[in-house]
Amino acid sequence: MNRTRNRRIRQAPPWFLLLPGAVALAFLVIPLVALLSQAPWSSFLEILSNPAALDALRLSLETSLLATLVALVFGVPLAWLLAREVLPGTRFWRALVLVPLLLPPVVAGVTLLAAFGRRGLVGQWLYNGLGVQLPFTTVGVIVAEAFVAMPFLIITLEGGFRGVNRQYEEAASTLGASAWTTFRRITLPMVWPAVVAGTVLCWARALGEFGATITFAGNFPGVTQTMPLAVYTALESDRGVAIALSIVLLAVSITVLVALRGRYLRSGAST
Amino acid sequence: MSVQVAAAIVRGEFNLHVNLTFAPGEITAVMGPNGAGKSTLLRAIAGLQPLDSGHVQINGTVVDDGDRILIAPEQRNVGLVFQDYALFPHLSVLENVAFGPRSRGIPAGQARINAQDLLDRLGIPELGQRRPSAISGGQAQRVALARALATNPAVLLLDEPMAALDAESKIAVREELRNALSDFTGVTIMVSHEPQDARALASRALVIENGRVTQDASPDALAQDPATAYVAALMRSIP
Numbered sequence: 021m022n023r024t025r026n027r028r029i030r031q032a033p034p035w036f037l038l039l040p041g042a043v044a045l046a047f048l049v050i051p052l053v054a055l056l057s058q059a060p061w062s063s064f065l066e067i068l069s070n071p072a073a074l075d076a077l078r079l080s081l082e083t084s085l086l087a088t089l090v091a092l093v094f095g096v097p098l099a100w101l102l103a104r105e106v107l108p109g110t111r112f113w114r115a116l117v118l119v120p121l122l123l124p125p126v127v128a129g130v131t132l133l134a135a136f137g138r139r140g141l142v143g144q145w146l147y148n149g150l151g152v153q154l155p156f157t158t159v160g161v162i163v164a165e166a167f168v169a170m171p172f173l174i175i176t177l178e179g180g181f182r183g184v185n186r187q188y189e190e191a192a193s194t195l196g197a198s199a200w201t202t203f204r205r206i207t208l209p210m211v212w213p214a215v216v217a218g219t220v221l222c223w224a225r226a227l228g229e230f231g232a233t234i235t236f237a238g239n240f241p242g243v244t245q246t247m248p249l250a251v252y253t254a255l256e257s258d259r260g261v262a263i264a265l266s267i268v269l270l271a272v273s274i275t276v277l278v279a280l281r282g283r284y285l286r287s288g289a290s291t
Numbered sequence: 292m293s294v295q296v297a298a299a300i301v302r303g304e305f306n307l308h309v310n311l312t313f314a315p316g317e318i319t320a321v322m323g324p325n326g327a328g329k330s331t332l333l334r335a336i337a338g339l340q341p342l343d344s345g346h347v348q349i350n351g352t353v354v355d356d357g358d359r360i361l362i363a364p365e366q367r368n369v370g371l372v373f374q375d376y377a378l379f380p381h382l383s384v385l386e387n388v389a390f391g392p393r394s395r396g397i398p399a400g401q402a403r404i405n406a407q408d409l410l411d412r413l414g415i416p417e418l419g420q421r422r423p424s425a426i427s428g429g430q431a432q433r434v435a436l437a438r439a440l441a442t443n444p445a446v447l448l449l450d451e452p453m454a455a456l457d458a459e460s461k462i463a464v465r466e467e468l469r470n471a472l473s474d475f476t477g478v479t480i481m482v483s484h485e486p487q488d489a490r491a492l493a494s495r496a497l498v499i500e501n502g503r504v505t506q507d508a509s510p511d512a513l514a515q516d517p518a519t520a521y522v523a524a525l526m527r528s529i530p
Contacts, residue, residue: 187375190339190364190371192390193363193365195390195438195439195442196368196394197365197394198394201394205394
């Protein structure tokens with residue numbers, strides 16, 4: 021028995037899996053290697069300390085963190101409502117929440133214009149009534165990022181909330197804990213891995229957001245030009261700058277991957 | 292300090308209709324087949340299961356009248372020991388026991404001192420810093436009991452407190468539970484499958500079958516004069 025098993029392990033994988041698999045691997049890895057090999061390493065810090073690049077970096081960090089905060093404040097409660105099926109038609113709402121996840125980002129931007137544009141459904145009221153304009157402003161960037169990124173947080177957390185045994189919450193209530201105390205001291209700590217995973221996924225998506233941002237908020241340096249937009253703009257004038265900025269974003273992605281590789285991503289996926 | 296329950300709960304095929312009064316200091320064992328409504332009775336008293344009609348009265352206060360009044364569990368002063376104890380896995384044993392008093396507004400430091408006192412009294416002073424996953428079943432039962440007693444409840448409910456234990460530890464744990472319960476002056480209602488528990492711990496035995504009370508007597512009377520075939524079979528099962 022042992023001998024046959026050993027022989028099997030040493031056998032070469034079948035060519036019809038090995039060949040296309042190797043092509044896929046090369047296809048995914050070569051661009052990353054190419055990006056690093058073509059980077060203007062000698063002037064790297066110089067490029068990144070250029071005011072335009074710093075503006076884009078600062079704007080990206082600010083808007084993505086605020087978008088993540090917005091997603092947390094409103095998305096955590098929605099994830100709980102969906103997990104506990106307290107809303108009539110939960111299945112329908114859950115499906116609808118996932119739409120921004122699958123929507124082409126440009127289309128997401130168009131829907132945001134239809135809703136919050138100056139003549140949009142809500143936007144005309146905001147503009148005429150309160151004098152608030154969202155499109156082509158920094159707040160508009162946050163709106164676009166939150167719209168696209170929040171579903172990542174919601175689906176991750178909904179799974180987490182579903183995995184919590186209701187008996188712990190019942191026990192807390194018989195011990196005298198209010199609904200708020202139970203949520204804060206029992207439910208939330210029990211879904212903490214999902215909170216972390218969902219927050220990081222949401223933030224990474226917000227940081228990389230391009231299509232909805234450029235459609236809804238435009239591409240104004242210092243106001244709405246985030247890192248991905250700056251990369252796109254730089255490509256037309258200076259490839260080196262585009263590559264240097266890209267490497268910063270790549271570094272963020274890899275950091276997120278490494279950070280989540282441990283228990284957070286695994287426990288998030290298994291619950 | 293008494294509990295009065297006249298409850299009707301209907302859930303699909305299942306319905307529970309009982310009319311019972313429990314006196315302070317009295318330990319009642321509730322027995323009956325699976326799905327007879329034993330746990331539902333406890334949940335109705337604790338406030339986890341609303342009545343369809345009837346009422347639950349604790350110390351003269353109506354906490355559920357099947358209609359307008361429905362006092363939430365956190366306002367009822369009822370302690371419940373769950374079947375699998377439901378100890379909070381992310382909190383230490385000490386924090387589990389201190390959770391109730393802290394939720395009721397007692398400062399954290401004082402709540403921890405009281406919790407440690409309670410662990411001392413129950414003979415598990417050394418477990419405070421452990422996580423629930425790192426203690427034995429018998430210890431977990433005592434922690435769950437300590438957690439429920441920490442809020443000084445008027446009513447103590449135990450849902451099959453022995454079910455999660457292996458046969459070997461049952462006898463020792465039963466004795467410890469007896470000592471712990473003897474100090475408690477409120478109403479105690481314990482659901483159990485085993486007549487030994489009723490005999491060792493309870494002064495009153497209640498049999499619920501199919502949502503109705505079929506016998507309400509002393510544990511000894513159950514053996515001498517079983518009211519139904521189920522009770523007779525149950526008593527014959529005692530070794």
